[in-house]
Amino acid sequence: MKIDLTGKTAIVTGSTEGIGYGTALGLAQSGAEVVINGRTQEKVDHAVAKLKAAVPDAKVKGVAADVSTAKGCDTLVAAVPRADILVNNAGIFELKPFFDIPDEEWEHYFQTNVMSGVRLSRAYLKGMMERNWGRIVFLSSESGINIPPEMLHYGFTRTAVLGISRGLAKLAHGTGVTVNAVLPGPTLSEGVGHMIEKMAKESGKPVAQVEKEFVPSIRPTSIIERIASVEEVANMIVYACSPQASATTGAALRVDGGVVESII
Template identity: 65%
Template sequence: MKIDLSGKTAIVTGSTGGIGFAIAAELAGSGAAVVLNGRKQAAVDGAIARLRQVVPSAMSRAVRGVAADLGTAEECAALVAVEPSADILVNNLGIFDPQDFFGTPDAEWERFFEVNVLSGVRLSRAYLPGMAKRGWGRVIFMSSESGLNIPADMIHYGVTKTADLALSRGLAKRMAGTGVTVNAVLPGPTLSEGVQEMLRPEQERTGKPVEEVAAEFVVTHRPSSIIRRAATVEEVANLVVYIASPLSSATTGAALRVDGGVVDTIA
């Protein structure tokens, strides 16, 4: 099975690090022209340079980037103005932060909804019509196992990830018969830079490798995990790239889990 995305343009939001960067690198390695995105120009420039190092030069010449804070309507419009067309849109941008429900004010709920949900709404609204006109396209929402297993310490985050599931399913129905697919991917605990930073105090306290600390975190806080460890960002990216490819043409409206079995259900 060979994934060839030559001639396709992919936009990956929130892609200067973590899962987003891994997705962008795999897409570029499959031949796509990739648009990276982050809030700061320095971060975008650094990610472009890094991607060109990790992906063979022949595959990475078409990499470019747009600095935009997509948690606002204005910055979403700015991205679209610079990149008016896309064949693949990965709505990866997301924020998370443990906060007790009773201490989470309206402003935080609104901020999480703007970043985690409305950025995907706005960009999908901008790019889906062009995909439909061309008869081919892929939109992928990065949800989370937290969208099914709402975490008690991050209810506001879980609610936004459930919203992403509903949004992706509804858009898949809206695009029926167009040749455009819309799906959601649900990672579980993943050893991204953000998670590594969260685990750093425990790593420094114990002197254990970060992978071991992450595995202990998973066993303690996600005891239903079947793989009993955190996934790598590359493992998540592999599924996303398949869904972004022509090989996945019969998969749409799906919630595809790469959660290590954390969600304890067969459906």
């Protein structure tokens, strides 16, 4: 199967590193014109240069905007008024005890992980429906189903995203627009890498040992029994953005390594 997205414009939020960058790379390799987004110009410029080096003939644009705010979303939409593909990837996470999470932190997680996707979908979905083609993908997580007690504020936002993506898919019924959510399990992004390094420092164990023990200790139901690579998750997202995925909509597409104890 050859995915060809030539002529399509794809926005990937939070794409200067991790799953977002991996997705932007995969979309560029498939011929899409890609918009890299991040909070700082420096990181955006670095990611754009990195992607151009990896895919020399790629059409890549960078937009620095903090999409956790309404102003940041407006900045991105002003810079890119039309999109055929929107990947709502921007998100934050942290291991933190429930009793230590203040109100403002709950609000920050909601604005970043949920409202960024709501605002941008509101900006781009109508145009996709009018043109009768489009793809919106929300990044959720297996934590949206298996709510982790060690980061409740993260889990609840990923559950919310599942409801929004399903509802928007229904809103776009009968058109060539699909809306889906992708649910990664533990993935070795830069963010997870930093978290593992922190855990290693606190425990006094080598980083390699902590990484090896990470999945069996916090996600013992994993069938693959390892952390997934960024590319493995990005592959699912790129497929969901492809013409070949035209009959897949309103779905929760799991790339969780079998963590969720369900056959559907």
